[in-house]
Amino acid sequence: DIQMTQSPSTLSASVGDSVTITCRASQSIGDWLAWYQQKPGKAPKLLIYKASRLETGVPARFSGSGSGTQFTLTISSLQPDDFATYYCQNYNTVSLLFGPGTKVDV
Amino acid sequence: QVQMQESGPGLVKPSQTLSLTCSVSGGSISRGSYYWSWIRQYPGKGLEWIGHIYDNGGAFYNVSLKSRATISVDASKSHFSLTLSSVIAADTAVYYCARVSWSGSVDSWGQGTLVTVSS
Numbered sequence: 001d002i003q004m005t006q007s008p009s010t011l012s013a014s015v016g017d018s019v020t021i022t023c024r025a026s027q028s029i030g031d032w033l034a035w036y037q038q039k040p041g042k043a044p045k046l047l048i049y050k051a052s053r054l055e056t057g058v059p060a061r062f063s064g065s066g067s068g069t070q071f072t073l074t075i076s077s078l079q080p081d082d083f084a085t086y087y088c089q090n091y092n093t094v095s096l097l098f099g100p101g102t103k104v105d106v
Numbered sequence: 107q108v109q110m111q112e113s114g115p116g117l118v119k120p121s122q123t124l125s126l127t128c129s130v131s132g133g134s135i136s137r138g139s140y141y142w143s144w145i146r147q148y149p150g151k152g153l154e155w156i157g158h159i160y161d162n163g164g165a166f167y168n169v170s171l172k173s174r175a176t177i178s179v180d181a182s183k184s185h186f187s188l189t190l191s192s193v194i195a196a197d198t199a200v201y202y203c204a205r206v207s208w209s210g211s212v213d214s215w216g217q218g219t220l221v222t223v224s225s
Contacts, residue, residue: 034211043202043215044153050209087153091210094166096143096155 002026004090004099011104017078021102023071023088034089035064035073037082038101044087048073078104108133110203110216117222118197124190124221128203136161136181141206144177144188146199147218154199158206159186193223 003026013019023033031051036044046055048064051071061076075082083106088099114126128142135142143158157167159177167175171190179186190197201221205214 032210034209036212043218044212045215046211046213049207049211049213053209055211055213089153089211091206093210095168096145096158096206096210096212098153098155100152 002029002090002092002097004088004097006086006088006099006102009100009102011102012106013078013104014106015078015080019075019078019104021073021086021088021104023066023073023099025069025071025090028068029090029092031067032091033064033066033071034091035062036087036089037084038087039084047086075104108205108214110205110214112201112203112216112219114201114219114221116220117224118193119225120194120223121192124188124193124197124223126188126201126203126219126221127185128187128216129185130205131184134181135179135184135186139208142177142179142186143204143206143212144175145202145204145212147202148199156188156190156201195223197221198223 005024007022033051035048038044052064063074085101085103087101090097109131111129118124141158144156159165174191176189200218202218203216204212207213
């Protein structure tokens, strides 16, 4: 079975910082990877799909890269609204698998 | 833009069956290219995919649920449903209904509903 890991689990940052979150798969998943942002009490919000494609309406400061087993989500200039938890997610035609999450806080 | 809303009891007794319905508006369940999914989130923790169903009724489930989950779809009524049998306290979670797109990403979510398993 594929395992998804994320690092770090918590990231402390300030407004204006560039931050990078890493997601690793235990075996190659091609580019079948998505990234989500979740705030307390809210449903996750899709940011990136197919590893690097920006979802409509998502600010361009969010970007995704990678393929195979290692992926990154970068926020180029952190804004106050970006403090949240971020999840990666793999799709393999019959199931979805989420990473454990990375909390970005002050 | 599609909107999704979960409904169902917020409290279920251990060993009983959890039943939730997701009402879909602003888009047709019958339109192809999407899977209709249930995902749950344990309090303060991560996300777990439960299963999903295509509009033709074909469904896939998380094997960890050991066949306790069943997802059905009623396209004529624009809703799909989840039943989870023999619930235990560890099934306490926020349950989301969601739409999975061709890219394998979840592009639409319900607001989530907390289900507590307790006597």
